[in-house]
Amino acid sequence: MRNILIIGGGGMxxxxxAWALSNNPLKRGDxxxxxxxxxxxxxxxVAEEVRATITNPAVLTRLAAKRPEVxxxxxAIVSGEAETDFDLGWQVNMEAFRALLEVFRKExxxxxxxxKPKIIFTSSIAVFxxxxxxxxGDDFLHAPQTSYGAQKAICELLLSDYIRKGFFGGVxxxxxxxxxxxxxxxxAASSFFSGIIREPLNGQEAILPVSxxxxxxHASPRSAAxxxxxAATLDQDVYGGRPALSxxxxxxxxxxxxxxxxxxxxxxxxxxxxxxxxxxxxxIVKNWPQDFAPERASALGFAAEKSFSEIxxxxxxxxxx
Amino acid sequence: MRNILIIGGGGMxxxxxAWALSNNPLKRGDxxxxxxxxxxxxxxxVAEEVRATITNPAVLTRLAAKRPEVxxxxxAIVSGEAETDFDLGWQVNMEAFRALLEVFRKExxxxxxxxKPKIIFTSSIAVFxxxxxxxxGDDFLHAPQTSYGAQKAICELLLSDYIRKGFFGGVxxxxxxxxxxxxxxxxAASSFFSGIIREPLNGQEAILPVSxxxxxxHASPRSAAxxxxxAATLDQDVYGGRPALSxxxxxxxxxxxxxxxxxxxxxxxxxxxxxxxxxxxxxIVKNWPQDFAPERASALGFAAEKSFSEIxxxxxxxxxx
Numbered sequence: 001m002r003n004i005l006i007i008g009g010g011g012m013x014x015x016x017x018a019w020a021l022s023n024n025p026l027k028r029g030d031x032x033x034x035x036x037x038x039x040x041x042x043x044x045x046v047a048e049e050v051r052a053t054i055t056n057p058a059v060l061t062r063l064a065a066k067r068p069e070v071x072x073x074x075x076a077i078v079s080g081e082a083e084t085d086f087d088l089g090w091q092v093n094m095e096a097f098r099a100l101l102e103v104f105r106k107e108x109x110x111x112x113x114x115x116k117p118k119i120i121f122t123s124s125i126a127v128f129x130x131x132x133x134x135x136x137g138d139d140f141l142h143a144p145q146t147s148y149g150a151q152k153a154i155c156e157l158l159l160s161d162y163i164r165k166g167f168f169g170g171v172x173x174x175x176x177x178x179x180x181x182x183x184x185x186x187x188a189a190s191s192f193f194s195g196i197i198r199e200p201l202n203g204q205e206a207i208l209p210v211s212x213x214x215x216x217x218h219a220s221p222r223s224a225a226x227x228x229x230x231a232a233t234l235d236q237d238v239y240g241g242r243p244a245l246s247x248x249x250x251x252x253x254x255x256x257x258x259x260x261x262x263x264x265x266x267x268x269x270x271x272x273x274x275x276x277x278x279x280x281x282x283x284i285v286k287n288w289p290q291d292f293a294p295e296r297a298s299a300l301g302f303a304a305e306k307s308f309s310e311i312x313x314x315x316x317x318x319x320x321x
Numbered sequence: 322m323r324n325i326l327i328i329g330g331g332g333m334x335x336x337x338x339a340w341a342l343s344n345n346p347l348k349r350g351d352x353x354x355x356x357x358x359x360x361x362x363x364x365x366x367v368a369e370e371v372r373a374t375i376t377n378p379a380v381l382t383r384l385a386a387k388r389p390e391v392x393x394x395x396x397a398i399v400s401g402e403a404e405t406d407f408d409l410g411w412q413v414n415m416e417a418f419r420a421l422l423e424v425f426r427k428e429x430x431x432x433x434x435x436x437k438p439k440i441i442f443t444s445s446i447a448v449f450x451x452x453x454x455x456x457x458g459d460d461f462l463h464a465p466q467t468s469y470g471a472q473k474a475i476c477e478l479l480l481s482d483y484i485r486k487g488f489f490g491g492v493x494x495x496x497x498x499x500x501x502x503x504x505x506x507x508x509a510a511s512s513f514f515s516g517i518i519r520e521p522l523n524g525q526e527a528i529l530p531v532s533x534x535x536x537x538x539h540a541s542p543r544s545a546a547x548x549x550x551x552a553a554t555l556d557q558d559v560y561g562g563r564p565a566l567s568x569x570x571x572x573x574x575x576x577x578x579x580x581x582x583x584x585x586x587x588x589x590x591x592x593x594x595x596x597x598x599x600x601x602x603x604x605i606v607k608n609w610p611q612d613f614a615p616e617r618a619s620a621l622g623f624a625a626e627k628s629f630s631e632i633x634x635x636x637x638x639x640x641x642x
Contacts, residue, residue: 086486129562137455141460143481143563150482154475160464161471165407241450242464 001029002049003067004232007054007100008075009034010043016225017072018044022124026070035063036075052099055096057103061254064107067115070232071170072106073097078188083284086147093151095211097121098158105167105243119159119170120231125173125217125246125289127153135293138246143163145287146189157190163243169236176219176249176292176304179257179311182319189284191216195310200269201320207276212255215290219249219304222315227302238300248304250293250311260308265276265314323351326389328375328421329396330355331364334443337546338393339365347391347553348532356384357396365605372378376417378424385428387487388436392425392491392551394418395443396494399509400469404605407468411536414472418442419479426488440491441552442541446567448474448495459567466608467510479563485562490557494548497540497570497613497625500578500632503640510605514539517575518633522641526566530599533576536611540570540625541635559621569625571632572612583628585637 014036017149021032031047039049041311052059054075075092076082082089087160101119102221108115125150126140156172163170181194192209193216199206219227227247236243262270294302303313325342329335335357342353343366350367360370370439373380375396386543393496397403403410423442429436447470448463462476484491502515513530514537520527540548548568557564615623626632 026528055462100474131561133460141462142478143461143565144478145485145562149480149487150478154478157463157465157471161468163466164466240452244464 001028001031002070003066003136004030004032005035005063006032007035007071007073008122009046009049010039012183013076013175013178013221013224013228014041015044016221017074018046019227020225020229021268026229028209031066031072033051033066035059035093052070052146052296054100055092057099060100060103061186064103067107068117069121072120072122072228072232073100076122077148078186079126079146079186079284080179080189080191083146083152083189088150089147093148094154096106097155097156101158101162101167102262105162108167116160117168117170118160118232119168121155121172121226122228123152123156123171123174123244124149125174125176125292127156127304129175130236130287132158132289135291136246137293138287138296144286160243163236164241171234172239172241172244173231174244174246175224175227176217178221178224179218180315180319181221182315182321189281189309190216190288193257193280196273197315198259200261200272201265203272205272205274206271208254208275209256209281210285211277212258212275214285215251215253216285217249217251217289217292218308220245220311222314222318223249223304225249227304230302234300244299245297245302246292246294248294248300248307249292250308252308257308260312262316263309264312323348323391324387324389324559325351325353326384326392327353328356328394328424329443330367330370330393331357333489333504334335334496334542334545335393335395336361336365336558337413337429337542339367339573340548341550343367344392345550354384354389356380361418362426373407375421376413378420378559381421381424384426388428388432389438391439391441393441393443393464393549393553394421397443397468399507400447400605401508401510401512403469404467404510405471410468410472414469418476422479422483422488426483429488438489438491439553440489441549442476442480442491442492442493443496443549444473445470445612446495446497446610448477453610456612457567457610458614466499467605472616481530481564483636484557485492488614489546491564492552492555492560493565494552495565495567496545496548497538497568498528499542499545500539501636501640502542503636503642510602511537511609513602514575514578516536517563517594518636521582521593522586526593526595528592529575529596530602531575532598533579533596534574535606536572537606537630538570538613539574539632540568540631541632544625545636549626551623555621566618566621566623567613567615568618568623569615570613571626571629573629578629581597581633583629585633601610
């Protein structure tokens with residue numbers, strides 16, 4: 001029996017991952033614990049749920065003492081909120097992760113060699129900032145243009161150094177923008193990428209705050225959970241000293257997203273999208289990546305959808321209310 | 322009258338910078354303060370010397386209240402020591418810098434718009450890790466292979482985000498390995514690059530712990546001080562949202578360094594170099610950069626020596642006892 005810990009397990013991707021590990025366990029008898037500020041009722045079936053903030057070291061220390069073999073960290077203040085609340089963003093997205101690494105390092109050191117977990121950190125393509133090459137390759141500079149991106153880039157560097165020193169195994173997984181997110185809009189500046197598909201499919205109006213020529217990089221929630229689960233199955237030496245990977249995805253414009261919506265739901269759905277430019281969202285999104293050549297991840301077996309239509313289909317199959 | 326603060330002003334490059342600012346002030350009447358754990362007797366002439374650790378926030382708060390217009394941060398635990406003392410490295414090289422940014426941010430915020438200093442952070446080519454392209458360009462990935470490099474890369478990201486948010490101006494300056502360092506060997510893994518020139522010139526034996534085919538990237542102490550001084554003269558908009566630059570330097574092998582020594586001091590000096598491989602130094606140095614194409618810095622007027630012979634000449638002119 002192994003313990004697996006999902007920090008931020010109450011969020012949308014955390015729940016998808018918990019379902020994925022329930023339907024398709026890494027090993028038979030795996031015991032999954034979720035930690036989050038709040039956890040959904042009727043959520044994924046897991047062994048234990050802990051409601052607490054990750055900024056509470058006593059909780060982390062107690063969970064580390066159970067020696068989970070894999071720790072997924074998905075907890076974060078989202079990009080829009082990290083931009084408006086500078087202190088909160090740094091505290092949760094950077095300092096709490098550093099504290100987490102220290103808590104687990106202490107457990108590793110007291111184990112005398114018995115315990116060496118894998119820490120799988122959910123990073124983001126927000127670690128990259130404009131100007132970009134046509135496709136962002138695996139050795140392109142991290143020059144984030146948001147605090148959220150800077151915090152994710154720093155956590156990657158922290159985790160890589162703790163891994164290099166032999167305290168843990170693990171990897172940072174840079175998720176594309178996850179689309180179509182089920183549920184309600186959130187404070188992420190990227191929220192509208194899902195809203196313009198989800199709301200019209202549910203017969204509701206959606207606001208498009210940017211130009212429909214905006215190109216961006218997407219993958220479904222199912223793919224996101226798949227990336228994280230797959231990362232837990234890989235040997236450490238596959239990363240060649242660079243345990244941080246940009247994930248595969250679909251590069252498309254908002255106009256192409258809308259075409260995929262039209263194919264599925266017709267003109268009536270498309271008419272529910274209202275273009276209402278928001279300069280603060282435009283200012284963030286214009287510095288975001290548009291396309292990638294994620295060769296390392298593809299070679300290691302990470303895979304996403306091939307078109308935005310496939311991404312819409314995943315929403316219809318899994319998440320449409 | 323303006324205040325200028327040099328943190329780590331007692332070190333070799335800090336002293337060179339203080340001398341450069343004394344001989345060639347940024348503005349007439351500049352008032353330079355040095356902060357360091359220890360400061361040399363008969364050092365550079367400055368207005369004030371403060372002996373304290375940068376991990377003491379009370380000292381930083383007092384110095385911030387004087388509202389220095391330019392803050393140079395050169396304080397660091399060197400690479401070899403940050404590798405052997407993991408906790409000390411993170412504390413001094415990362416956490417103390419974050420605390421420094423917070424202290425100055427508070428001063429900026431209480432000034433109500435009157436105060437916006439430039440913070441010039443001394444970074445290092447150790448932010449880069451192997452494998453490398455033939456020449457490292459300005460948009461190459463930071464994948465450090467030492468804790469020191471990870472700490473420097475993180476401080477660059479921190480400073481860039483505080484600058485982006487409008488708290489400060491400034492830039493991170495990635496120094497080449499500084500050669501020929503005057504004085505004694507230090508705990509930096511790069512210490513031998515200077516030792517094999519300096520010790521023979523002074524009639525003493527020097528240990529070469531790596532192969533003479535090891536290629537590396539060098540600039541003189543005079544150039545290092547010049548880079549930092551030049552950075553203080555530039556407008557913020559020249560950085561295009563990426564306030565971090567790799568500096569110019571000289572790419573050469575240890576064998577080429579030794580040839581430059583032979584030209585100046587003859588075969589007797591070269592015979593004082595003893596090759597004694599050190600696997601721990603070799604392991605660090607093999608992951609270090611060998612050559613750069615620092616186009617952004619060159620276009621902004623940063624300049625270094627053109628050959629290793631010039632670097633040796635600077636030592637003979639300025640630092641030979």
